Amino acid sequence: MSHDIILKVDNISVKYGVIEAVRNISFDLRKGEILSLIGSNGAGKTTTLKAISSLLPLASGQILLRNERIDTLQPHEIVKRRLSQAPEGRGIFLNLSVEENLDLGAWTVKDTSTYDRDLEHAFELFPRLKERRKQSAGTLSGGEQQMLTIARSLMAHPEILLLDEPSLGLAPQIIEAIFNIIEKINKEGTTVLLVEQNALQALQISHRGIVLETGNIVLQGDAKDLLKSDEIRKAYLGE
Amino acid sequence: MTEFIQHLINGLSIGSIYALIALGYTMVFGVLKLINFAHGDIYMLGAFYGYFISRFFSLGENPSLFSLLLALTLTMATCAFTGYLIETFAYKPLRKAPRINALITSVGISLFLEFTGQLVFGSDPKFFPQIFAISGEWAIGDLKFNPLQITVFIISLTLMAILQFVIFKTRLGRAMRAVSFNHDLASLMGIPTNRIISFTFMLGSALAGAGGVLVGLVYPKIEPLMGVMPGLKAFVAAVLGGIGNVTGAVVGALSLGLAEEFVVGYLAPSFRDALAFTILILVLLFKPTGLFGTKTTEKV
Ligand SMILES: Nc1ncnc2c1ncn2[C@@H]1O[C@H](COP(=O)(O)OP(=O)(O)OP(=O)(O)O)[C@@H](O)[C@H]1O
Numbered sequence: 001m002s003h004d005i006i007l008k009v010d011n012i013s014v015k016y017g018v019i020e021a022v023r024n025i026s027f028d029l030r031k032g033e034i035l036s037l038i039g040s041n042g043a044g045k046t047t048t049l050k051a052i053s054s055l056l057p058l059a060s061g062q063i064l065l066r067n068e069r070i071d072t073l074q075p076h077e078i079v080k081r082r083l084s085q086a087p088e089g090r091g092i093f094l095n096l097s098v099e100e101n102l103d104l105g106a107w108t109v110k111d112t113s114t115y116d117r118d119l120e121h122a123f124e125l126f127p128r129l130k131e132r133r134k135q136s137a138g139t140l141s142g143g144e145q146q147m148l149t150i151a152r153s154l155m156a157h158p159e160i161l162l163l164d165e166p167s168l169g170l171a172p173q174i175i176e177a178i179f180n181i182i183e184k185i186n187k188e189g190t191t192v193l194l195v196e197q198n199a200l201q202a203l204q205i206s207h208r209g210i211v212l213e214t215g216n217i218v219l220q221g222d223a224k225d226l227l228k229s230d231e232i233r234k235a236y237l238g239e
Numbered sequence: 240m241t242e243f244i245q246h247l248i249n250g251l252s253i254g255s256i257y258a259l260i261a262l263g264y265t266m267v268f269g270v271l272k273l274i275n276f277a278h279g280d281i282y283m284l285g286a287f288y289g290y291f292i293s294r295f296f297s298l299g300e301n302p303s304l305f306s307l308l309l310a311l312t313l314t315m316a317t318c319a320f321t322g323y324l325i326e327t328f329a330y331k332p333l334r335k336a337p338r339i340n341a342l343i344t345s346v347g348i349s350l351f352l353e354f355t356g357q358l359v360f361g362s363d364p365k366f367f368p369q370i371f372a373i374s375g376e377w378a379i380g381d382l383k384f385n386p387l388q389i390t391v392f393i394i395s396l397t398l399m400a401i402l403q404f405v406i407f408k409t410r411l412g413r414a415m416r417a418v419s420f421n422h423d424l425a426s427l428m429g430i431p432t433n434r435i436i437s438f439t440f441m442l443g444s445a446l447a448g449a450g451g452v453l454v455g456l457v458y459p460k461i462e463p464l465m466g467v468m469p470g471l472k473a474f475v476a477a478v479l480g481g482i483g484n485v486t487g488a489v490v491g492a493l494s495l496g497l498a499e500e501f502v503v504g505y506l507a508p509s510f511r512d513a514l515a516f517t518i519l520i521l522v523l524l525f526k527p528t529g530l531f532g533t534k535t536t537e538k539v
């Protein structure tokens with residue numbers, strides 16, 4: 001892992017009307033790392049990810065992707081720059097089939113020759129999806145929908161992947177499997193920004209972590225150190 | 240029996256024209272959640288574009304399938320372009336505004352097209368040239384078919400089949416369905432949602448334009464307010480089928496065409512135009528989601 005900064009979040013604030021959900025936060029994402037963004041409900045994690053993907057406008061600050069300002073771009077232009085997001089909670093097209101969802105994940109991939117291989121790869125990671133490939137995504141269970149969200153985000157070959165609570169609502173063994181998959185795709189070269197409430201497991205696979213509380217960064221550092229820190233142990237690990 | 244079949248053919252032929260218009264309503268509703276009240280006027284423009292194109296190429300002097308297809312293609316293209324302009328200049332700026340703004344704008348565009356139509360084309364009816372003619376009548380035993388009606392029906396069905404293919408079998412169609420499900424989510428796939436919305440408008444307008452030409456074949460009297468009634472009826476058809484649902488729009492429109500024809504033929508001749516609104520009220524009262532509408536059906 002190098003220290004090259006691939007994504008720079010520079011002093012951003014995001015508002016919903018008058019409510020400031022994220023207040024002057026800054027952090028860097030380094031090429032090749034897994035960075036965890038943890039925090040309790042309503043801390044501003046999803047808001048931060050949406051701002052990075054340009055789904056929400058910034059009230060102030062800027063976001064740089066490989067030194068290019070992206071906060072003024074349209075969301076689809078950011079995906080074209082190989083930054084993908086697997087959104088929070090069942091972010092799939094319920095009116096499309098499993099396979100159609102995966103196919104849309106590959107929308108920005110110009111070279112169609114890898115499509116079949118990518119699809120096979122997705123099905124290897126999540127065999128359950130293969131059995132249900134022709135089925136409408138709306139008929140999948142919550143956990144399967146979550147798997148589809150992740151599988152679909154991989155179809156774009158992202159260089160940077162934002163994952164919004166991938167473990168939400170999943171059974172423990174499946175969470176385990178999902179975290180293994182995240183580690184694996186990171187080892188294969190994808191830089192990951194992982195939003196989680198599941199602080200322990202997230203930090204265990206991460207290089208670094210950031211703790212967000214009511215729109216402010218209250219703690220950041222190496223994942224190993226965070227795991228040892230008292231604040232984290234008290235607030236998020238229930239000790 | 241002969242009379243019954245005649246009504247059936249009339250109903251399907253007018254119903255298929257309603258269907259061509261209803262598809263645009265339902266597709267635009269799918270991607271924008273907007274009832275585009277100017278849509279019936281695109282159908283009117285289609286009839287006039289077809290009229291001027293036919294005159295320009297003197298298609299009325301050589302009626303043939305080629306003339307018809309030429310007028311149809313050019314009209315569909317010009318209507319698509321008109322739809323593109325309307326979307327770009329009237330609706331796109333309102334994307335982030337409350338939905339009611341776009342709705343009111345669409346009423347404004349509708350009035351604008353109708354009155355500009357009267358100004359430019361004149362309010363006297365014009366006669367659509369006969370660009371397609373089949374001599375004589377087709378008959379099977381006692382049954383006589385009006386070949387024009389059959390032609391209208393076949394061409395409409397072909398266009399609908401092409402549309403169905405685009406929506407359900409192509410990547411572009413998949414993107415349309417994705418956008419109709421959720422703009423933000425679609426944009427996270429890298430789909431340029433604005434371009435897909437423009438494309439949807441163009442597709443809907445092209446179909447309405449085709450409807451305008453086809454109606455000109457069978458009922459050649461065209462005038463600038465001719466889009467009002469069919470526009471409203473197509474809207475009812477789309478609601479009947481479940482607005483946002485492509486298959487529903489076709490089924491709703493054919494049902495409405497048939498219902499009108501049979502009610503007029505067997506029950507109450509003066510009830511033709513009232514029937515659509517009766518159906519609208521009944522649908523809204525008893526099944527607001529329409530025949531095919533559920534929360535998770537294929538929407539465009
Ligand atoms: N659309 C919205 N309109 C108004 N306020 C919003 C909106 N979305 C989020 N908020 C508020 O912004 C704050 C941050 O929300 P956000 O969704 O970013 O939290 P989060 O950290 O992702 O929480 P969770 O872990 O529950 O997903 C919350 O107080 C929330 O109520």
Ligand SMILES: [Mg+2]
Binds near residue numbers: 088164
């Ligand atoms: Mg969240």
